[in-house]
Amino acid sequence: MTEPPAETAIGAVDLHKTYKSPRGDVPAVRGIDLDVRPGEFFGLLGPNGAGKSTTIGMLTTLVVPTSGSARVCGFDVTRQSVEVKRRIGMVSQNNTLDTDLSAFENLEFRGRYFGMSGRDARRRADELLEMFNLTDRRGAEPMEMSGGQAKRLMICRALVHRPEVLFLDEPTAGLDPQTRVNLWEVLRELQKDGQTIVLTTHYMEEAEALCDRVAVVDHGRILASGTVEELKGSAGADTVLTVAYDGPVPDDVSGLRDRDGISKVELSDGQVRVFAHEPDGLLGELVALGSSAGVSVTDASQLRPSLETVFLTLTGREYRE
Missing domain, CATH: 3.30.70.100 (Alpha-Beta Plaits)
Structure with a gap:
């Protein structure tokens, strides 16, 4: 089996995922190849059910591939899943914040989980709350926060341990247009600081605004990939x-x-x-x-x-x- 190159931030070769059901096999991903460069903002685009989230699940070790291979930060997602987890941050579609903890505590506990000392975890939590304009919500619990504030806090939590790659799965779904645009500005600043970001979205304007390169996915396959201008040319526009x-x-x-x-x-x-x-x-x-x-x-x-x-x-x- 061909292995993806180790020097890329993310590399996948012929990645498949098929689920078993009483009615037979259900293919969710049908042979995806990816090559995401360090520091790149890369978009996986497509409608709901296209296979984007399953692909992200495999790249973040949450879903075991049926076949094919993938490396993240040089480590195999199946054989070296612990090493992959140490180097990635993940923001899912749904709010996964601990509702029994304050905003600050959500970040502090994440830092301790990744081996930080109490002092370093608290310092990092305050740094991120300030960076994402959430200092005034430091003591608020997630259920007391707006949708946009909760999403920013989820991104903060994903960044606590300074991951090499940040995965965002439909990060602006359900947000109002103004909150969405404000979040775009936050993500642009992260990339300017060198953060590698992989975004899944079905908002085409979001991909045009943020991504260096994109791949259009449907029915578990990549239909086309490249920069937005390259896609316009190759697809006929x-x-x-x-x-x-x-x-x-x-x-x-x-x-x-x-x-x-x-x-x-x-x-x-x-x-x-x-x-x-x-x-x-x-x-x-x-x-x-x-x-x-x-x-x-x-x-x-x-x-x-x-x-x-x-x-x-x-x-x-x-x-x-």
Whole structure:
């Protein structure tokens, strides 16, 4: 079996995870290769159920791979899991703070867990609370904190032992837009200080704002990877036009598939989605086709080339919730 290179922050080769169920095998990850460099902000993007969290679970030793290999900070995630755990920090989707402890105590106890002296753990806790603007919540219990404050505290806790790699699994899910943007600023500062960060998210704008490189994942496979600009180029960066009618999609819409400048046409109940390199005039034509067929347009949208349209071009459908 090929081993990932030891000098990368994270390396994975042909990583698989299949779960057993009464109905048979359920493949969650189907052969993922990764190469994350030290100091990089790397994003795993995709809809819910794409395999992102399972991949993170394997890289953080919480999930045992079915096959393939992975190294984090040079250590094998299966054979050297203790060494991996010492070098990573993890922030999960759900609030895992100890609700019986104050914010300060959550951090102090984590430091002691990783072998710090009481004095060093307390000093580190105060340092992180100040860094993340939580000093005034020092004595608050997690249930007394807002969602954004609790998420920042979870990141603080993950950083107590100064990990080489920080894993963030959907860190802004459920947060309001202002809190999300504020958290982005915190993460940018961490990377400026040299922190390697791996982010899973289904917010495309989040990945565009933060990540040096991204990998689009769906059905347990990587569909494309690279910088945002590289993905736009390799995926065609189509403009996506979506039109909904108050009746069946006109038959003539199917003929658009053969036209130059149009890479894909998808039809569903009363709706058409067209992926086009040259979208000028196309929206008006779709309206006219509907009128000729006796149906009216009830909704229309146009997405210009972006990481979101790359995702739609690759998968051919909207995000799953």
